[in-house]
Amino acid sequence: MSLEVSLLILMGGFAILFALGVPLAVALLIPSVAVILADPALSMVVVAMRIYSGIDSFVLLAIPGFMFSAFVMNRIGMTEDIVAISDLLVGRIRGGLGHVNVVSSMLMGGVSGSSTADVAGEGAIIIPVMIEKGYDKGFTAAITAASSTIGNIIPPSILMVIYGATANVSVGALFIAGYIPGVLVGLQQLGITYYYAVKNNIGGLPRAWAEGEKKRTLIRGLAPLSVMVVIIGGIVFGVVTSTEAAALASVWVVVLDLFVYRKLSWKIIREVMLETSLLTAVVMFCVGTATLFGWLMAYYQVIDVTEKVIGYFTYDSHVFLIVVCVLFLILGTFMDPAPAMMIFVPVLVPLAQKLGIHPLHLGIIVVMTMDIGKITPPYGISLLMACSIAKIPLMESMKWTMVFFVAFVALTLAIVFWPDLALFLPRLLVPQFMGG
């Protein structure tokens, strides 16, 4: 079969089926099989072989570990501790609850690795309080959705694990590269919140801390901080891999519950494990079918074609990265990040390297744009969840969502033009993974 026909069946078939509402994994599988059946050189065993090899990845084993620890943290009340310590840190500033929302997400991002877990856990706590204190519902939903995305940039990050596995780069180095961009996104959102507070004359939280309460809050804050130390400390100092860090974190949160929180029961562990496993399975089945799809793209030398097409338009690394931003922004709005990365990252990494772009730089750009997709209407999952918790239609949050969206895009473009914002820390801390 010719390259053009197979490409048309693969890409066209996938786009049509997915737009028709067929589940993503199946929409990837059906056109792949159509191409395999039409090509006498390929056999059906390739289907199962590729699905299996896509799932059987040591790096991706980190996903259930990070998800489990995030869900356990939500259940045992560690999220409340994170909110409390954020309140202690920034609650007094004008627009205090908005700042608490952002800082909680930054701290939560440092331990959970999932923006969805952040909206579900922290959003459920802070959104009702913000609305009760007179914050605009649209702003509340928008800031919660926007700040939750920090969880995917500040390590640990499930998206970075998937990128690392796909692009064959060190997940630890990616984690380190995420720190400065993550903190910048947080600072930007704190700035927007301050502007909102000034504009709407909202003050800080005039909270009178009881004797010893600050100390107690700080001490309880050590528990979530310890999870961060286990994960990041272990990876940065090269003691454990990201997968092992995820396993350690999931055991560590259970140990913390045994000695500090004492809320876990066997029933809760079973519920959390089922939730974790089902979400992991959905992602992994997509990863499996996307691996097959991506393998076929490589088999038909789509990388060469893409290189020619992109080369026709540009040999400029900045223009290339902007094209990547637009591509992943669209994909991030409509698709789950895992299959989107499994399909496109193997195509883009060799092209990026030919243009002199470091894979870590590309990784941060991809993760950030996929993250923006999560707050892009009408299908951004974090935005939909935040609106659902705030009990408002999507349109009501649109104004402030667009403010956060534009700011996020501007920051991503800044990282496109100044790679050092992402690469400075990895060069400093893990030069062995930077090459050259």
Place this chain on the structure above:
Amino acid sequence: MARIADISEKILNHLIIWSGILLLAALFVQVVNRYFLAISWPFIQMLIPLCFVWLSMLGSAVAVRKKLHFDIDLISGRLKPKARRYYAMAIALSVLLGGIITVWGGVGLIKLGFVKKDPSTGASMIYAYASVFMGGMLICLFACEQFWNRWTQPPTSEGNPKT
């Protein structure tokens, strides 16, 4: 049909939970072994991917029943109840087709599993490779149930069958 699916889901839920627990426990033991005891147990190295692939394949089948798989719904909201019912039946059929493809490919993988052995333990790879076939079978079961539900039950005012 519903009874078979209910029983299957209950059993699968147990298997998935235990696969998840075993997976995390095995990973933790591997870390402890490597850094504190300086030993390596080959069966743990086989157990980890085994749990992960079974968890993924069985979980993706249960996710069909719970409608957890990622999709976008651009069309059904615009359809009339009767058309929406046919649309849902078509989607269930597409998932069934996905299941059949997985089973079809899985048969070839099972044949391969009989001859391949795990390099660290020497155990047959059939234990891991069978997961794709089983996952496909269960996806077919739950897709059939969804199709059957829409076929037999009249549409409600929203156009979706009662579940």
